[in-house]
Amino acid sequence: MRHEHIETNSGLMILLILAVISIGGLVEIVPLFYINDTIEKVEGVRPNTPLEVRGRDLYLREGCYLCHSQQIRPFRDEWLRYGHYSLAAESQYDHPFQWGSKRTGPDLARLGGKYSNQWHVQHLIAPRSVVPQSIMPNYPWLLTTKLDYSDVADRMRALRATGVPYSLTQAEYEANVKKFGQTVADQLDISQAEANLLKEARDKNFDGIAGQVTEMEALVAYLQSLGTMVNFGQYNDDAFVKFR
Ligand code: HEC
Incomplete structure (x- = not known):
């Protein structure tokens, strides 16, 4: 597909942009459903007095x-x-x-x-x-x-x-x-x-x-x-x- 074809067809361009962005989104978001805590456990950290x-x-x-x-x-x-x-x-x-x-x-x-x-x-x-x-x-x-x-x-x-x-x-x-x-x-x-x-x-x-x-x-x-x-x-x- 020629690039010009994509650039001049905004509907197709939007679809392709969404496809590309959602790959990035999924890679970042999906792992969050499988881990409870994104913070490492480190001894000694406590809330303030x-x-x-x-x-x-x-x-x-x-x-x-x-x-x-x-x-x-x-x-x-x-x-x-x-x-x-x-x-x-x-x-x-x-x-x-x-x-x-x-x-x-x-x-x-x-x-x-x-x-x-x-x-x-x-x-x-x-x-x-x-x-x-x-x-x-x-x-x-x-x-x-x-x-x-x-x-x-x-x-x-x-x-x-x-x-x-x-x-x-x-x-x-x-x-x-x-x-x-x-x-x-x-x-x-x-x-x-x-x-x-x-x-x-x-x-x-x-x-x-x-x-x-x-x-x-x-x-x-x-x-x-x-x-x-x-x-x-x-x-x-x-x-x-x-x-x-
Ligand atoms: C306008 C900017 C400014 C503001 C606002 C400011 N400071 Fe500072 N502070 C500095 C600069 C510049 C230094 C480095 C020179 C010195 O030690 O005074 C510094 C140094 C320090 C140091 C020494 C750090 C070190 O490792 O030597 C401490 C502690 C500190 N500030 C605490 C505070 C606190 C607490 C406040 C708020 C009440 C505050 N500062 C507000 C600019 C600022």
Whole structure:
């Protein structure tokens, strides 16, 4: 059949386009009917604690994602700079995920543990006081604003509706104990949300101000958790190749 014949016959052209597109569609869609989960199972990944949930909300409120991505791509330059590339499982409970596409500042996917809490507090109040060339805005109000945690249980309930396994019933709690262990399961219990938030703030004191829970507390708790859930030390370099 001459190409000109197809190009000048729009009915035939539409049919052929549909045929070609549906091959691509079928190849992508049909396998999804035969697998339950498209995310690899990786040990250590857990939903955020109540304090981290609030910190993440502040991360969104302040628009940090407009300058920071949270996805390390599997290229050598990224791996060398930021650490192991991001796994799908690591943003499994992140709704909406914070992969981002804009890197005015560095990627934050493996930020946790890189700096002290004190560094973060100082950097967020006045970035140029620790990194003189920085163009990041100041966020001084985070340290002077008390954290509103009155609705943290509702926020977890909303996340639960999207599939994050925060527990409401005893059965859900027990399933979490099996899946994540007792310590994490306790943190995921919605009925204990406020108590857990206060306890974590008191024990770890991220903002350096004892006896007060500021917005800074929650944001730094969240930042320190980023990229720390999977212990990559226990895997060899090829362990994740099978998921590609
Ligand atoms: C206008 C863009 C911009 C915004 C908005 C922004 N940042 Fe930054 N951020 C930067 C730049 C540029 C750097 C690199 C210089 C520096 O360290 O200050 C940076 C660095 C950082 C670092 C250090 C990362 C590292 O690995 O050294 C952290 C942590 C950080 N930002 C957190 C935040 C948080 C949290 C927010 C929201 C409250 C935020 N940033 C908002 C631009 C931005």
